[in-house]
Amino acid sequence: xxxxxxxxxxxxxxxQIVDTNSAFIAKELNKIGIEIFQITSVHDDSTHILQAFKxxxxxxxxxxxxxxxxxxxxxxxxxxxxxxxxxxxxQNDAVLAHVEELFAKYINNTPISDLNRKQxxxxxxxxxxxxxxxxxxxxxxxKNDKVFISLPxxxxxxxALIANEVVPRLLTHFKRPFIVHKTVLTYGLGExxxxxRIADWEDHLPAFIKLAYLxxxxxxxxxxxxxxxxxxxxxxxxxxxLAMLMPMIADIYVGMEEDEEIEQxxxxxxxxxxxxxxxxxxxxxxKLASKFTTNPGASKYFMGGVVSYATASKEDILKVPSQLINxxxxxxAEVAQSMATQAQKLFNSDYALSTxxxxxxxxxxxxAEVGTVFIALATPNGVFSEKFEFGKNRDRVIxxxxxxxxxxxxxxxxxx
Amino acid sequence: xxxxxxxxxxxxxxxQIVDTNSAFIAKELNKIGIEIFQITSVHDDSTHILQAFKxxxxxxxxxxxxxxxxxxxxxxxxxxxxxxxxxxxxQNDAVLAHVEELFAKYINNTPISDLNRKQxxxxxxxxxxxxxxxxxxxxxxxKNDKVFISLPxxxxxxxALIANEVVPRLLTHFKRPFIVHKTVLTYGLGExxxxxRIADWEDHLPAFIKLAYLxxxxxxxxxxxxxxxxxxxxxxxxxxxLAMLMPMIADIYVGMEEDEEIEQxxxxxxxxxxxxxxxxxxxxxxKLASKFTTNPGASKYFMGGVVSYATASKEDILKVPSQLINxxxxxxAEVAQSMATQAQKLFNSDYALSTxxxxxxxxxxxxAEVGTVFIALATPNGVFSEKFEFGKNRDRVIxxxxxxxxxxxxxxxxxx
Numbered sequence: 001x002x003x004x005x006x007x008x009x010x011x012x013x014x015x016q017i018v019d020t021n022s023a024f025i026a027k028e029l030n031k032i033g034i035e036i037f038q039i040t041s042v043h044d045d046s047t048h049i050l051q052a053f054k055x056x057x058x059x060x061x062x063x064x065x066x067x068x069x070x071x072x073x074x075x076x077x078x079x080x081x082x083x084x085x086x087x088x089x090x091q092n093d094a095v096l097a098h099v100e101e102l103f104a105k106y107i108n109n110t111p112i113s114d115l116n117r118k119q120x121x122x123x124x125x126x127x128x129x130x131x132x133x134x135x136x137x138x139x140x141x142x143k144n145d146k147v148f149i150s151l152p153x154x155x156x157x158x159x160a161l162i163a164n165e166v167v168p169r170l171l172t173h174f175k176r177p178f179i180v181h182k183t184v185l186t187y188g189l190g191e192x193x194x195x196x197r198i199a200d201w202e203d204h205l206p207a208f209i210k211l212a213y214l215x216x217x218x219x220x221x222x223x224x225x226x227x228x229x230x231x232x233x234x235x236x237x238x239x240x241x242l243a244m245l246m247p248m249i250a251d252i253y254v255g256m257e258e259d260e261e262i263e264q265x266x267x268x269x270x271x272x273x274x275x276x277x278x279x280x281x282x283x284x285x286x287k288l289a290s291k292f293t294t295n296p297g298a299s300k301y302f303m304g305g306v307v308s309y310a311t312a313s314k315e316d317i318l319k320v321p322s323q324l325i326n327x328x329x330x331x332x333a334e335v336a337q338s339m340a341t342q343a344q345k346l347f348n349s350d351y352a353l354s355t356x357x358x359x360x361x362x363x364x365x366x367x368a369e370v371g372t373v374f375i376a377l378a379t380p381n382g383v384f385s386e387k388f389e390f391g392k393n394r395d396r397v398i399x400x401x402x403x404x405x406x407x408x409x410x411x412x413x414x415x416x
Numbered sequence: 417x418x419x420x421x422x423x424x425x426x427x428x429x430x431x432q433i434v435d436t437n438s439a440f441i442a443k444e445l446n447k448i449g450i451e452i453f454q455i456t457s458v459h460d461d462s463t464h465i466l467q468a469f470k471x472x473x474x475x476x477x478x479x480x481x482x483x484x485x486x487x488x489x490x491x492x493x494x495x496x497x498x499x500x501x502x503x504x505x506x507q508n509d510a511v512l513a514h515v516e517e518l519f520a521k522y523i524n525n526t527p528i529s530d531l532n533r534k535q536x537x538x539x540x541x542x543x544x545x546x547x548x549x550x551x552x553x554x555x556x557x558x559k560n561d562k563v564f565i566s567l568p569x570x571x572x573x574x575x576a577l578i579a580n581e582v583v584p585r586l587l588t589h590f591k592r593p594f595i596v597h598k599t600v601l602t603y604g605l606g607e608x609x610x611x612x613r614i615a616d617w618e619d620h621l622p623a624f625i626k627l628a629y630l631x632x633x634x635x636x637x638x639x640x641x642x643x644x645x646x647x648x649x650x651x652x653x654x655x656x657x658l659a660m661l662m663p664m665i666a667d668i669y670v671g672m673e674e675d676e677e678i679e680q681x682x683x684x685x686x687x688x689x690x691x692x693x694x695x696x697x698x699x700x701x702x703k704l705a706s707k708f709t710t711n712p713g714a715s716k717y718f719m720g721g722v723v724s725y726a727t728a729s730k731e732d733i734l735k736v737p738s739q740l741i742n743x744x745x746x747x748x749a750e751v752a753q754s755m756a757t758q759a760q761k762l763f764n765s766d767y768a769l770s771t772x773x774x775x776x777x778x779x780x781x782x783x784a785e786v787g788t789v790f791i792a793l794a795t796p797n798g799v800f801s802e803k804f805e806f807g808k809n810r811d812r813v814i815x816x817x818x819x820x821x822x823x824x825x826x827x828x829x830x831x832x
Contacts, residue, residue, distance in 0.1 A: 016599075018434060022457070027430065030430050039457035073611070212460075303729055305722075
């Protein structure tokens with residue numbers, strides 16, 4: 001069972017927005033055993049869209065289309081669907097009522113316009129999928145044994161439609177094979193070193209299991225994907241293969257990763273253990289705090305943090321002794337440890353994580369080389385720190401510092 | 417002059433990573449007048465890749481391929497290029513020397529392996545494009561009047577290759593039309609209301625200028641794209657059209673946006689005016705700090721911030737009077753204003769921005785409805801706050817609070 005995704009919009013092809021919709025759709029369809037054959041991004045141009053429809057119909061049984069459903073002139077997906085299916089637009093009263101309701105509820109001082117009313121026009125052959133959060137309806141059009149699904153490009157609206165309308169309908173409409181993905185998260189070795197180590201095992205994987213290496217700023221994910229008609233059988237074989245893999249990577253293994261990011265695992269562990277966390281961030285500049293607070297329930301364990309960007313703020317707010325800064329400079333193990341200990345005190349938390357370093361591009365308040373970062377962790381049993389050299393690229397230095405800090409915290413909270 | 421982007425990798429099609437490379441490449445090529453016709457993401461599968469090569473060659477003069485150049489078994493781009501161009505892999509000594517140099521420099525305790533040496537094998541018809549930051553070389557292969565360019569999928573390596581190798585070569589290799597994009601940033605009205613307001617003007621745009629609406633969490637960008645063979649002519653016409661547009665949107669106009677985000681404009685204004693900024697973040701949880709500190713030079717004006725997530729931290733660190741919290745609750749204008757004023761004092765800054773609200777999904781330390789957010793700004797002349805209702809979706813509440821806080825700060829610093 002194959003699907004293809006077509007994203008429509010000039011803004012994607014001039015690089016003004018990154019297409020995040022496709023990854024979301026691919027993930028959700030994979031979970032129910034539907035493979036994405038191809039993702040194609042095309043212009044708001046009817047000839048081009050029609051060609052993409054035709055190609056996709058040759059590749060796949062399910063064609064998911066996002067974008068081009070807005071009320072403005074550059075949005076032409078509905079007209080193009082009509083051209084493709086030899087259809088006409090007709091007014092859908094349920095959609096019109098919904099548009100009117102949304103306006104009455106959320107946009108008090110703006111009268112509903114003819115443009116907004118146009119949102120209620122849909123191809124006569126389409127079943128309407130209700131878009132609870134917006135005016136552009138989803139549409140489901142069947143043609144022989146294929147189905148075309150058109151969704152709005154606004155991520156929030158598209159996601160709700162996929163979860164509440166598209167996935168349930170696909171489940172009843174098609175018979176699918178099962179797909180199982182298991183991803184092992186490792187830290188500390190490069191892709192090619194791991195590949196050499198496990199080459200023998202990889203060579204003997206059965207044909208229905210594929211292995212992929214996904215490296216990213218100091219971590220490598222190893223992803224096993226299995227496909228088959230019997231779920232217990234493929235699950236059992238994946239478990240058997242994982243059991244063989246594990247002893248070979250014990251020293252670099254951090255955990256299994258499902259949909260979960262490491263900060264979510266950390267959040268769960270802190271909540272389970274009833275422990276609390278605080279932060280003192282210099283070079284990571286709020287990125288660590290932002291990682292934790294993105295997830296609901298963070299207030300259960302996350303007390304807060306200080307972004308002590310200017311040197312003065314390390315002294316004034318964190319109360320790092322100025323003599324320590326003068327003697328060792330702001331980018332030092334001593335200052336990192338003091339930042340962590342002070343944050344632990346200030347926020348009255350069990351643990352406190354700190355970062356201080358020079359992300360570049362030029363040297364700041366310290367003589368430290370660009371790329372030098374100290375990470376410290378204050379625990380109920382004391383404080384420790386580590387020094388790292390993360391290269392010369394600012395974004396990557398910050399990204400690696402965030403990942404490494406999360407790794408250090410994860411390993412520590414796992415132990416206690 | 418048209419290009420097409422082909423991204424290769426199962427990880428994209430199962431949704432494990434979001435393809436950010438394409439947007440970057442599209443933006444850079446657009447700047448030199450090369451239009452992206454289509455972006456296609458395909459599996460690590462040679463039949464599929466060959467089909468994509470063939471389709472792309474029919475659509476475009478320039479085919480840019482990313483991914484599939486790693487040292488592991490799932491990386492098959494080079495072999496597939498050989499199949500397509502009826503070519504063989506040969507060892508490139510310069511690449512081998514570069515791989516050895518990288519290992520000697522960065523990976524002290526890992527010996528270079530046969531897998532790493534394989535990175536030096538390239539199709540005999542390819543010109544090598546030096547990848548300064550990684551072991552996989554870029555490749556440039558010409559066929560009749562077309563050119564295929566293969567780049568590694570690691571964003572950092574790909575970006576450097578585009579800037580230092582690909583763009584300079586394209587500039588000398590092809591004659592191109594000029595493209596001018598101008599983007600107007602507006603806050604406060606929806607896409608369809610703006611469209612009605614400017615419909616007359618839009619209808620009379622010349623054919624070589626296209627208009628697009630790009631809405632995102634409380635802001636709408638209006639993008640004009642013009643293409644032509646005379647740069648002064650299209651620039652003049654775009655300016656003329658903008659001059660006509662401006663009076664119609666004066667009340668919602670925030671600024672022109674080139675590649676610049678609003679936090680970068682704010683950073684420039686603060687630096688020019690010699691003013692400083694501090695933050696007190698509750699519901700935005702570090703995201704505002706992270707916006708500012710992502711950009712180099714932030715230390716010139718950004719003093720730091722407190723992420724006062726737990727109520728206790730608002731009292732203990734920010735010294736918001738507990739009586740204020742008891743009387744008005746943590747989600748109130750009074751507490752928002754006190755947070756801003758206290759941050760201004762603590763960090764000794766000219767301005768301080770604060771957020772407090774309930775992002776959901778459930779009510780927290782306050783009885784405030786999910787979606788209620790107060791944003792306060794302390795200035796050299798006093799403090800003010802505004803109340804907002806940002807809906808029920810956690811990610812969107814946080815996103816809208818961040819955008820609105822940046823808007824408030826931008827408008828204020830612009831005035832003074």
